[in-house]
Amino acid sequence: DVIEIWNIVFVQYNRDERGLSVLPKQHIDTGMGLERLVSLLQDVPSNYDTDAFTAIFQNMAGMTGDGVGPYGGLVGPDDVDLRDTAYRAVADHARALTFALADGAVPSNEGRGYVLRRILRRATRYGQQILKAEPGFFTKLVPTVIDVFGEAYPELVTNSANIIEIIDEEEKAFSTMLDRGIKFFNNLQSDLEAAKVTQVSGDKAFFLYDSLGFPVDLTELMAEEAGLTVDTDGFKNAMEEQKRRSREARFANKAGGGKPLELIAEQTSWLADKGITATDDGLKFKVDSPQARVEAIFGGDAGFLDVPATPDGAVGIVLDSTPFYAEAGGQETDVGTLTVTAPDGTETGTFAVTNVRVFGGYVLHTGFVAAGEVPVGASVRCEVDYDVRGRTAPNHTVTHLLNAALRKVLGDTVDQRGSLCNAEKLRFDFSQKKAMTLKQLVATEEITQKYISDALPVEDTVMPLAEAMELPGVRAVFGESYPDPVRVISVAGDCSTEFCGGTHLTNTREAGAFVLLEETAVAKGIRRITGVTGAPAHRAIEEGKVMEDQVAAAESYAGPDADLQTMAIDLRKEIDSSVISAPLKATLRGRIELLQKKAADANKALLAMRVDRALNDVKERVLLAKAADEQVMVTKVDIGADGKAANKVIDAVKNLAPDVAFMGISEEEEGSGGKVLVFAAVPDAMVEGGLAANEWVNEALAVAGGRGGGRPNAAQGQAKECTDVGTIIFAGTVFATDKAGANV
Numbered sequence: 001d002v003i004e005i006w007n008i009v010f011v012q013y014n015r016d017e018r019g020l021s022v023l024p025k026q027h028i029d030t031g032m033g034l035e036r037l038v039s040l041l042q043d044v045p046s047n048y049d050t051d052a053f054t055a056i057f058q059n060m061a062g063m064t065g066d067g068v069g070p071y072g073g074l075v076g077p078d079d080v081d082l083r084d085t086a087y088r089a090v091a092d093h094a095r096a097l098t099f100a101l102a103d104g105a106v107p108s109n110e111g112r113g114y115v116l117r118r119i120l121r122r123a124t125r126y127g128q129q130i131l132k133a134e135p136g137f138f139t140k141l142v143p144t145v146i147d148v149f150g151e152a153y154p155e156l157v158t159n160s161a162n163i164i165e166i167i168d169e170e171e172k173a174f175s176t177m178l179d180r181g182i183k184f185f186n187n188l189q190s191d192l193e194a195a196k197v198t199q200v201s202g203d204k205a206f207f208l209y210d211s212l213g214f215p216v217d218l219t220e221l222m223a224e225e226a227g228l229t230v231d232t233d234g235f236k237n238a239m240e241e242q243k244r245r246s247r248e249a250r251f252a253n254k255a256g257g258g259k260p261l262e263l264i265a266e267q268t269s270w271l272a273d274k275g276i277t278a279t280d281d282g283l284k285f286k287v288d289s290p291q292a293r294v295e296a297i298f299g300g301d302a303g304f305l306d307v308p309a310t311p312d313g314a315v316g317i318v319l320d321s322t323p324f325y326a327e328a329g330g331q332e333t334d335v336g337t338l339t340v341t342a343p344d345g346t347e348t349g350t351f352a353v354t355n356v357r358v359f360g361g362y363v364l365h366t367g368f369v370a371a372g373e374v375p376v377g378a379s380v381r382c383e384v385d386y387d388v389r390g391r392t393a394p395n396h397t398v399t400h401l402l403n404a405a406l407r408k409v410l411g412d413t414v415d416q417r418g419s420l421c422n423a424e425k426l427r428f429d430f431s432q433k434k435a436m437t438l439k440q441l442v443a444t445e446e447i448t449q450k451y452i453s454d455a456l457p458v459e460d461t462v463m464p465l466a467e468a469m470e471l472p473g474v475r476a477v478f479g480e481s482y483p484d485p486v487r488v489i490s491v492a493g494d495c496s497t498e499f500c501g502g503t504h505l506t507n508t509r510e511a512g513a514f515v516l517l518e519e520t521a522v523a524k525g526i527r528r529i530t531g532v533t534g535a536p537a538h539r540a541i542e543e544g545k546v547m548e549d550q551v552a553a554a555e556s557y558a559g560p561d562a563d564l565q566t567m568a569i570d571l572r573k574e575i576d577s578s579v580i581s582a583p584l585k586a587t588l589r590g591r592i593e594l595l596q597k598k599a600a601d602a603n604k605a606l607l608a609m610r611v612d613r614a615l616n617d618v619k620e621r622v623l624l625a626k627a628a629d630e631q632v633m634v635t636k637v638d639i640g641a642d643g644k645a646a647n648k649v650i651d652a653v654k655n656l657a658p659d660v661a662f663m664g665i666s667e668e669e670e671g672s673g674g675k676v677l678v679f680a681a682v683p684d685a686m687v688e689g690g691l692a693a694n695e696w697v698n699e700a701l702a703v704a705g706g707r708g709g710g711r712p713n714a715a716q717g718q719a720k721e722c723t724d725v726g727t728i729i730f731a732g733t734v735f736a737t738d739k740a741g742a743n744v
Helices: 034-039 049-061 083-102 112-130 137-149 154-158 160-194 203-212 216-225 232-250 266-272 384-409 438-453 467-468 532-555 561-577 582-627 645-656 684-688 692-704 725-740
Strands: 009-016 017-028 290-300 315-319 335-339 348-361 362-372 379-384 416-421 426-432 457-465 486-491 496-499 512-521 527-535 632-636 661-667 676-681 707-710 716-721
Touching: 017 632, 017 661, 049 083, 049 137, 049 348, 049 426, 083 112, 083 137, 083 154, 083 160, 112 137, 112 216, 137 154, 154 160, 154 645, 160 203, 160 232, 203 216, 203 232, 203 266, 203 496, 266 290, 335 716, 348 457, 362 676, 384 416, 384 426, 384 438, 384 496, 384 512, 384 527, 438 512, 438 527, 438 582, 457 467, 467 486, 496 532, 512 532, 512 582, 527 532, 532 561, 561 582, 582 645, 582 661, 632 725, 645 661, 645 692, 645 716, 661 725, 676 692, 676 725, 692 716, 692 725
Parallel strands: 632 661
Antiparallel strands: 009 017, 290 315, 290 379, 315 362, 335 348, 335 379, 348 362, 416 426, 426 527, 457 486, 486 496, 512 527, 661 676, 676 716, 707 716
């Protein structure tokens, strides 16, 4: 046998759209990793035979189904039932996920997060289908991984609870779909074999992915095990079609309401072949309205146009230079106009820019011709809507301030996980296991606002990436790649230092104000804060003051408690729909809940007094009826619409006159014409004689459109409205007289 232990790779260049460039640091990769070195020292033929895997395999063996057995080290054709392949995949993926989560990564539906989700689902399928382990087995492997590697990698121990929690949630989520997915695939396999077809169609693979959560590489693996292949091109086409629909929906309001325009490699190559150089966007951080030349006009499906663009739908324009900021780094695109100008200054066309994006160095200005026409080669005046940018820049700068504030409040473990900045709001995603407390939200909002009121200078510097990485306290977004050289945005030196290519303020006071509107969860271990700056923030602050005044007025209200209850309910609805500070909103909700409790307690006390009076009144009338030898009693009772109070009345009647059939009618509010409660109790002897309480209640309520339920001995019901309670009393009296022939 031959085992490769050393494989030299010279790492020297980086390739991007501009070609090859020399890396700032060159080195040699020998491939001599930890497992390969350990396999040599322990004299075993495979990484999986080292003690790095032994404990994991042993734990896994204890969770496998009957007849599976322990790991045997079989590979290739010898591993007929794929048992040992499954062992290796599960163990390797358990290690990878444990380390990745300890480093702050989280499973998600895109980028690196989706890689984690894919390998977890692959391991789960191997464990449950091949090794016959019960759902939840994968989470139980994590403590073993931590035991093996925790001493050398203490971050595993520190973050163990979080790692286990995330893996457990992900495993449970996929386990609910796994059985369905396996059943679907097995049925599909049978259908293909019957039709003598050996390929899983792209549509079926996409269904497994989109509806059942099966990554396509997992479908390919299962297909290979079944002697099938997967139409990966068909899968990619289905995926692209879904993405296309999503993009068109997302950008429907941009590009003049048409579909988004994108330049793919074929089109950027066409531009390069025509000698058109990448767009110079050096003016995007300045306030200017420069002239530029139209280099190409892109018509989407029609390709590049050789005729002038006219008002016939969305097109994309490539310029030799531009002051427009293209969508990047969470900041939305600039908007504005391109005005065609003749040598004599005459304006012959206007193009509305609604979206700006970069493809291979070419900046594509998407929009529509608003007037005249725009030909290739024309000179245009580039006019950015600096009012929109002026409202976007504060939101972008404040995301940096918010990032710094969160680290002060929650600790340095907080990492940015994404952002969105436009002219209306800012949105900031960050790593955090649970919802922030009210105290933390208040502190975050106050610290961010203080950064603004302190009028801190904001500076931007372009420097080599290697040098920038050494700056004290520098922050970078997890999973993001940065250019070299890189732009660094610094706020007052040590307040905030981040890599960023967006547009920013020159001083934090220009943001005016900040209001934290919302804090929510977007994924496991990731929270999102939404906020506003400038005029929207001032409006939210003023609206918050109005809400505070209204709550204070309600707290000092000295009128009827019923009015206070209504007032509190209306206030709660108003506050819920208001655009005010989230910490303030939470505080006001708490104060309203106290008001509601106060009103409810008072109403409860009043109702108790009302019920006591009603009970005393009923007792007197029952004794009089008993003395008069009446067998049936139908009467009004003032207990509101309280079913529990009705039971108390029934118990009192039974104690005083067990041989009397009783019906009580009570309005929720006397004379209101609203809800009415009807309840009845009938002795056994009278039930046998034909008078049933449930029928009695329904007959009485029928005149008011109500209904009830219960047993022949006891029943109750309600009508939503009743303007004349006398009709119910009359209907109840007539029914009892007819059924029992009794003295009423």
